[in-house]
Amino acid sequence: MKLNINGKVLDIDAQGDTPLLWALRDHLDVKEVKFGCGAGLCGACTVHIDGQPARSCQVPISAVTNNKITTINGLPATLSKKIKDAWIAEEVPQCGYCQHGQMMSAAALLTKNKNPSDNDITNAMDGNICRCGTYSRIRRAIHRAAKA
């Protein structure tokens, strides 16, 4: 089986029903994608599938062999830089574990909405849990990235 990850087509020797999360983490060494709940409840494992945010713990790899799978390091360079720079400028991460998923949800929002309102941000980000409570900084970072 083959998967297209961040623009590279990679061979994978895993069962077709394997969730994308575990294919990425345990077979392809894409470790920025994190495991939080395994049930689509926390957003830590968020990636983009053909540009749409998806919970990789809920997607079997057999369903995405013809799709483009993207992490923060495979986003368009300008968008990736804007988001990373904003996250650094606002000192968003504490433990940092959820932040890749947060940034991927933010990237999806900023791709379709260049100037999101507070409500737009809340709606886009409400599926991503941060136990450290960095929500106010995430909000500021998204506004900052939108202006960059």
Place this chain on the structure above:
Amino acid sequence: MDRRSFIKTSSVVSTGLIIGIGANQQIAIGAEAIDTNAWLRIAPDNTVTINNARSEMGQDTYTTMAMLIVEELEYPLNKVKIEIAPANAVYINSLLGGQITGGSTSVREAWDKLRLVGATAKAQLIAAAAAKWNVPVTSVTANQGMLSSGKNRATYGEMATAASTIKVTGTPTLKSPQEYRYIGKAFPRLDTPTKVNGTAIYGIDVRQPDMLVASLAQSPVIGGKVKSVDSSATKALKGIDAVVEIPDGVAVLAKDFYLAQKGRDALKIEWQNGDTKATDSMAAIEQGLRAAHQKNGAIVGKLGNFANPLQAGEKTITAEYMMPYQAHATLEPVNCAAYVHNGECHVWGPIQFQQGAQGVAAAAAGVAPEKVFIHTTFLGGGYGRKLELDFISQAVAISKASGKAIRLLWTREDDMTHDFYRPISLHTVSASVDAKGKITGLSSKMTSQSVTARAFPPFVVDGNDPFMNEGSVNLTYDIPNLRIENVIHETGVRVGYWRAVSNNLNTFALESFIDEVAAQTSQDPVKMRMDLLSKHPRAQKVLATAAKKAGWGENRSNGHTLGVAQTEAYGAYIAVIAEISIGKDAKATPKVHKLTAVVDPGVAVRPDQIKAQLESGMLLGLSSAMKTQITFKDGAVEQKNFDSYPMMRMSEAPLMDITIIEGGGKPSGMGEVGVPSVAPAVVNAIASATGKRIRSLPIIKV
């Protein structure tokens, strides 16, 4: 074996790699001797490497510990290389007696110690340069990695070898606050770039050659043992490498976690759970708690007529409060990697207690503690969960039983149902109030479980667990007759230290109660507290500032109400004012719009990170006040994932307005102080809106 014996047997780190500064440099500080070698080394190429001995779990020890050293060393912080310290007695946290990250102690303990490490190394470098250049020591300046005197110039690295042979006498003078380059200033965290590009390594990210992933079947009842196991269906599956039994359950090993889980799901296990009668229902737990509450406990705080603190003939007010169990629910589920091989044991993982880890790993591996090597990773949240050692024993036992390098990963459900929970508590608080509305006597009785009795039993003496007194014996109010009593009652639930520990329990009860007294005596809750705080001017200033910032006493056209709470914790004073609204119908749930907090940390070592810790602590406090709780049925935890343990999301997070007032002296702890005051501030605001008092959390029962 208890954990304290592990502390004593910890090994001494190899010094072979250390180049440069201080072969035997010892600094006397109090009763301790500090080996600067353990903390920093300077290479000939002028690279400074600092060992961070306090686990980074979000609270910024990664940057702050190094910063305290380079502040005095005079070296650019952004050029420092940081490594994570191994388990070693030299890294013992003198406030806790072990190499432990917890109790909001990291900065408090390091404040003098690490600055002296930097100052001593700088003094050695200056002495070496003075000798080489044949100039007076006083003519040599050290600035951002460069030494100079007149036209003489050298990097620290060029002087490092010579400096390492110089012994500094006396204690170096530390910089005055006006000279600080980093302390109190804004500069970035050093771990952020790796946390935004995905290269930061958490426990779950550890990989070693041929490492297999393990999923562990454990009894739904914590502590249950395997009675019988049929693993034939598991072994028949494709891709299963091994099935091994360990004391806590049965582990299935595979190349990816999905296969390991699939294998685990196919196991047929009969569990031996013992008698679960005590935890068959919350009613059973509460019944036991209430029975114990009738008993006499340890009097842990007393003042004036403590035997009968309530004054006869005055108005008496009594109220009862109850707090539920809480889970740590770190977003990174419990995990640990281990490899027992060739008489050595390596452990990689999210660890808050390195020597404890070393001790339990040695026991599980059957090797001496000095043959155990602890590699602490970044922690995807800690909040006290990763002080525990259960997952370390399990990982080592699985590696030993299988002979493989393994990484154990728990599912979210494993994590939620096998935590060490914040204890349940029952409180009765009573006061007598004179005709002027002044509290003349107060009695507070808490019945709860003792975490310390399980984790560090020697610290519980005559029924007094000092960690249960946090938030009660340090009451800041001037009340002449006082009785603080704790009853330890074990319900059968496994309990652990949870961010801010008993401050959460006692502050909820006491700060709710003070508001009830204010309401029943027609006093303004802020004014009444200001009067009672007459002996704590710093607390008064914090409270007055919070009241002003939140607009206390001002007319509000939006129907919102305010509630206040204040406390002292970990050396910091804090006041929190919650602004809420609530609908009129009986089932209306409150919305928290804003939390205004003012904190006095003594010295604001990292102002933006103090704010970050308060933002974090307050939202954890709010999450646990509003909706989350752990309950038991048939001996097992009922909540399994974030649907039934609904932690706060962005849409529920209020605005936060945080102000820092530096009261001077030494820095306080900051990691936990944001948590305790939020719950009472919110219920006080609700009582102000509805007249109805919530005395049992969570506010919304899901």
